[in-house]
Amino acid sequence: MTDTAPVISVHDLVVDYGRGKKKVRALDGISFKVMPGECVGFIGANGAGKTTTIKVLMGFIFPLKGDVQVFGEQAGTVASRRRIGYLPEVALYYPFMKARELLEIYGGLSGLSKDKLKEDIPPLLEKVGLAGKSEILLKNYSKGMQQRLGIAQAIIADPEALIFDELSTGLDPIGRFDLRSVLLNLKKRGRTIFFSSHELTEVEALCDRVIIIHKGRIVTEATVGELKKPLNLFEVIFSLPEGVVLPTSVAQYKLVEEGNQQRIEFNNVEEYSRAVSALASAGAVIHRTFSKTRTLEEYFIGLVEGIEGVGDK
Amino acid sequence: MRPVWLIAKSVLIEAVRRREVYVIILLSLIVIGGVMSVNFFGMEGLTKFYRDVALEVMSIATALMVVVLSCRQLPREFENRTIYPLLAKPVGRVSFLLGKLLGVLFAAGFCFFLFMLIFLIGTWYLGGKIPWIHLAEYVYLQMLAMTIITTLGFLLSLIMNLDAAITIGIIFYLTANILTTGISYIYDFAGSVGKVILIIMNYGIPQLTLFDFSEKTVHAVIWRPLGIVTLCYLTLYAMVYIGVYFSLSMLLFRRREL
Numbered sequence: 001m002t003d004t005a006p007v008i009s010v011h012d013l014v015v016d017y018g019r020g021k022k023k024v025r026a027l028d029g030i031s032f033k034v035m036p037g038e039c040v041g042f043i044g045a046n047g048a049g050k051t052t053t054i055k056v057l058m059g060f061i062f063p064l065k066g067d068v069q070v071f072g073e074q075a076g077t078v079a080s081r082r083r084i085g086y087l088p089e090v091a092l093y094y095p096f097m098k099a100r101e102l103l104e105i106y107g108g109l110s111g112l113s114k115d116k117l118k119e120d121i122p123p124l125l126e127k128v129g130l131a132g133k134s135e136i137l138l139k140n141y142s143k144g145m146q147q148r149l150g151i152a153q154a155i156i157a158d159p160e161a162l163i164f165d166e167l168s169t170g171l172d173p174i175g176r177f178d179l180r181s182v183l184l185n186l187k188k189r190g191r192t193i194f195f196s197s198h199e200l201t202e203v204e205a206l207c208d209r210v211i212i213i214h215k216g217r218i219v220t221e222a223t224v225g226e227l228k229k230p231l232n233l234f235e236v237i238f239s240l241p242e243g244v245v246l247p248t249s250v251a252q253y254k255l256v257e258e259g260n261q262q263r264i265e266f267n268n269v270e271e272y273s274r275a276v277s278a279l280a281s282a283g284a285v286i287h288r289t290f291s292k293t294r295t296l297e298e299y300f301i302g303l304v305e306g307i308e309g310v311g312d313k
Numbered sequence: 314m315r316p317v318w319l320i321a322k323s324v325l326i327e328a329v330r331r332r333e334v335y336v337i338i339l340l341s342l343i344v345i346g347g348v349m350s351v352n353f354f355g356m357e358g359l360t361k362f363y364r365d366v367a368l369e370v371m372s373i374a375t376a377l378m379v380v381v382l383s384c385r386q387l388p389r390e391f392e393n394r395t396i397y398p399l400l401a402k403p404v405g406r407v408s409f410l411l412g413k414l415l416g417v418l419f420a421a422g423f424c425f426f427l428f429m430l431i432f433l434i435g436t437w438y439l440g441g442k443i444p445w446i447h448l449a450e451y452v453y454l455q456m457l458a459m460t461i462i463t464t465l466g467f468l469l470s471l472i473m474n475l476d477a478a479i480t481i482g483i484i485f486y487l488t489a490n491i492l493t494t495g496i497s498y499i500y501d502f503a504g505s506v507g508k509v510i511l512i513i514m515n516y517g518i519p520q521l522t523l524f525d526f527s528e529k530t531v532h533a534v535i536w537r538p539l540g541i542v543t544l545c546y547l548t549l550y551a552m553v554y555i556g557v558y559f560s561l562s563m564l565l566f567r568r569r570e571l
Contacts, residue, residue, distance in 0.1 A: 058401050060571040078403045086401035092393040094323060096330040108319045109402035137330075153398050 005072060007161045007192045008034035008057065013066035015052050015216075026052045028216040029066070034194050036160075039187050041203035042196040043300060044213035050196035051089055053213070054165045057194075058086055071161070082111075085159035087150045089166040089196075095139035099130060099149055102138065103156055110157035120156070128152045129178050143170040151179060155186070162186065164195035168202060180205060200297040212300065214307055227299055234272035235290040237263045238279050247278040261287060316404045317412040324416020328382060329423060337378055338427050341370045349435060360441035361531050367435060368527035371428040372455055379421050379459045380482035383466025386413045387566070388475040396571060406567050414463055414559070421459040425452055444533030450544070451526040457551040458524035462486060464558035471565040486521070493520040519554040523547060 015027040027049045034040045044050045055061045056068055059076015073080035093102055100121055107117040125134055128148040133141075141149065147170040154162060162183075168176045176199075183206055187193060197203050203210060204224055212220040220227065239261045240246060246255075253275065256263040266272035269291075276289060328334060348366045349359070390396035400409060429452070436443055465485060469478035496511050503511055524547065529536035539547075 055571070058397075060397065060400065062568070062570065078405050081401060082403040084401065086398065088394060088397035088401075090394060091397050092395060093398075094327060094395060096327045097323065101326065105319045105323055106398065106402060109316050109399070109404050111403065150398065 004035070006033040006069075007036050007038075007071060008032075008194060009067070009069045010053070010057075011067040013053070013056060013068055014064045015049075015056060015061065016064050017052075026216055027056075027063075030213065030216070030218045032211050032218060032221060034161075034192060036192055037190045038209060039183075039193040039207050040195075041207035041210045042194065042213065043200065043203060043210055043296075044196070045304060047215075048213045049216045050213060051165055054163055054196060057163060058084075083160045085154035085157065085162045087154040087162075087164040087167075089169060091146075091150055093138045093141075093146060093149060093153075095137065097138055098135050099125060099138065099141075099152075100134040102149065103152060106153040107156045110159075112157055124152050124156060127182060129175065144172055144175050147171050148175060148178075151182065155182070159191070161192040161194070164193070164197075167195045167197045168199055176202065200295065200300055204296045210296070212303060214304060219307060220303060224296065227296060232267060232269060233292040234266040234269060235263060235288075235292070236266075236272070236276055236279065236286065237261050237288040237290070238284045238286045240284050244283040246284075247282045249278050250275045316402075316408045317415055320399070320404070320409055320412025321415035321419055324382075324386065324413060325419040325423065328416070328420035333381075334378060334420070334424060334427075337374045338424070338431075341374045341428065342431060344370050345431060345435060349439070360436070360439045363435055363439060364432075364441070364531040365527065367428075367432045368451065368530060371425065371432065372458075372525065372527065375421055375424045375428065375455065375459065376462060376486050377483065378424055379417060379462050380466055380486060381479055382420055383413075383417045383463040384470045384475060384478040384482050386417065387467060387470045388478070391571065400571070407563060410467065410559070410563055410566055413467070414460070417463045417466075418456065418460060421456065421463075425455065442533075444530055446538040447526065447530040447533045447536070450539050451530045453544070454524040454526050454547060457548060458521045461519050461521070461551055461554045461558070464555050464562060467562040468558050468565070471562055471569070485518070489518050489521040490525075493518055494522050519551070523550065 010033070011031045013027050013030045014025070017024045017026050030049070030053065042050050042053065052061065056063050057070060057075050058081070062076075068075035070080040071083050097105075103121050103124065104114075104117050107120070108114075112120070121134065122131075125131055128151050130145060130148050130152065133145065138146070138149070147168075154164070167183075168179055171179060180202065183193060187206070193206070207224055209223050210220070210227060211218060237258070250264070253264045253266070253271075256265075264275065266275065272291075276286065280286060345363070345367050348363050390399075400406070429448075433443060462482070462485075466478065466482050469481050469485075472478075473481070493515065496515050500508065500511050526539070529539075
């Protein structure tokens with residue numbers, strides 16, 4: 001496998017749940033790739049098919065149709081899991097075990113030696129905010145602490161790729177911040193990250209690329225920049241003193257009269273800049289310039305509403 | 314082999330830290346202690362009676378613990394989703410199930426160890442001679458029986474819910490101990506259809522009484538230890554059932570969606 005080969009390759013994946021009349025199509029022929037070093041966010045509403053896709057990647061459920069590969073190996077095989085760190089959406093850890101013991105087991109299963117684990121576990125626990133908690137039974141851990149431990153078990157063997165299902169479930173704001181730091185650090189070190197999340201601000205902050213899934217189908221796949229670009233909103237509010245004529249280059253845009261002031265909206269930063277320069281050169285009084293970038297959340301809601309037909313109402 | 318051992322270790326840690334093992338042992342201790350206070354057999358009779366009851370209690374208590382522990386392993390993993398991070402590591406499902414099997418056997422071994430301590434202390438207190446070879450054979454054969462019960466527990470827990478699996482497991486244990494002995498008595502009196510059913514039961518249900526060496530351990534003065542050939546046959550017999558139950562469990566578990 002070369003460096004340019006995808007870490008995750010999903011082609012025409014179909015997954016059904018149930019049988020006969022109760023059969024529900026969870027994934028309907030989705031295809032996508034995640035390249036080495038990329039951080040990709042997998043977004044979708046509840047029941048869109050995010051967890052199902054991740055479960056197929058991990059070999060927990062079996063597709064009806066399609067080809068799913070991880071590091072060039074068939075998804076779900078032992079070989080494919082050798083280079084992945086995985087955090088499930090919700091997982092409890094053995095309540096009668098201590099964090100150190102649990103990490104020794106997970107690390108051992110990942111092929112780390114006893115000596116290496118002895119050396120690595122304390123700083124790892126510190127990294128996820130569980131320093132000094134290694135000897136506490138997990139039944140006494142809070143949900144947030146369990147989630148932090150989940151992150152620790154996922155990154156214990158310093159895997160080349162991380163697959164996180166619902167990234168920050170159960171974490172408080174501090175936990176989210178810590179997790180973001182850990183992920184940014186991993187990203188800087190060239191690790192491939194693929195995660196599903198409801199927290200679109202998180203996706204926006206971390207991801208290079210976003211895949212949006214809706215009702216088992218991929219509806220958008222683009223970089224965060226690309227998604228936000230057509231939605232950038234720029235505004236200039238100005239007035240024309242007596243004798244000043246609206247430049248012809250600006251007159252082509254739709255003017256909204258607001259008292260003795262006028263307002264123009266732009267979706268393109270270049271057009272906006274040119275118009276502001278032209279207005280200033282012509283002697284117009286610029287009262288306010290305004291730029292607003294819509295969030296990914298707004299984009300996502302708009303997209304889903306558009307698909308569902310809500311936007312047409 | 315390391316993944317198998319690590320998964321077994323997780324089962325053992327849980328078994329050792331849960332209180333129920335100690336509750337079972339404590340209850341057994343009360344029964345055994347009660348026996349020791351009864352002294353109407355004379356000292357020699359009491360020693361034998363003590364051994365008889367202690368070994369019987371040991372077998373039943375360990376078997377019940379094994380039934381519960383083995384039936385619980387997989388459903389608990391599914392229910393609590395602890396299986397996800399485990400199977401996300403480079404561990405095959407066969408290794409996972411083998412680890413669980415080994416773990417339950419370690420737990421049974423731990424139980425036997427505690428019981429043995431009680432047994433040996435009691436025998437020493439009563440001044441009896443300890444039949445070491447008989448005792449070793451008794452433990453070995455019991456462990457074979459526990460392995461059969463464990464693999465059956467896995468199988469049951471994969472085809473029915475936890476409560477049903479435990480109930481059927483206990484019924485199976487009792488049936489395998491009592492009914493299989495009874496089959497040979499009632500066979501001659503059964504009709505042709507009855508005989509076929511009895512034959513099916515005879516081979517379908519492992520005869521756990523074959524692995525009960527307690528009587529001979531109690532009367533070690535009269536009985537010699539088992540020969541190596543007999544032990545090999547018994548091991549082979551157990552392996553057939555272990556193989557069948559484990560393979561069926563594996564077939565179900567391999568394609569199970571999580």
